[in-house]
Amino acid sequence: MSDLWSLSDPWWHFVIRGIVMYALVTVLMRASGKRAMGQFTPFDMILLILIGNAVQNGINGGDNSLTGAVIMAVTLFVQNWLVAWGSSRWRKFRWVFEGKPTLLAEHGKIDYRMLRRQLVSEDDFLDAMRAAGCDKVSRVKYARLEPNGHITIETTDEKS
Incomplete structure (x- = not known):
């Protein structure tokens, strides 16, 4: 029963592992594009499940104790809260973690190159x-x- 609470590594190893893996997954998700973040497909859900499984050992280092799980959960929640807090206060911070809006069309002209680059279909x-x-x-x-992956359209007033 005491094995449930015994850590295999010092507690701060778990904190560092959590911070590093959170940063890695954040970078990978940002690199996957805005559209992937805004519009989940079944393949995106499969990818998220597999990523969670793939990074598990990187986070817990093979430790299966409840204490390690609690430390990791708290670390990830605190880190997520800090990112949300920083994003709500500083535009540049938000741009680093969430990205900037991308112009897809302007004055009646669609930028097809940008659509392809952002993985947005014409449909x-x-x-x-x-x-x-x-x-x-x-x-x-x-x-x-x-x-967030949503497309915002601003139209002209003319109907013709």
Whole structure:
């Protein structure tokens, strides 16, 4: 029973492992693109499950104690809270962790190169236009891919 609470490493190893793995997964998720973060597909969910399994030993170092699990959970929650706190106070901090909006279209012209670069299909772009009540590309004043993966469409007032 005492093995449930006995750590295999010093407590601070778990804190360092948690910080490093949180940073690594954050970088990998940012590198995967905004669209992947905003629109989960079944493949994205599978990827997240597999990533969780893949980084498990990197976080716990093979330790299966309850104490290690508590230290890791607290470390990850605190780190996540700190990122949210910093993001809510400083724009540059938010840009580092969440990214900046990306311009996909401007003044009725779609930037197809940027759509491809951001992994947004033309159909997804047209769906976002329709959801914004925009019936023609020529009415698009600005279209931005937000850091959360949503496409924001700003239209001109003209209907023609």
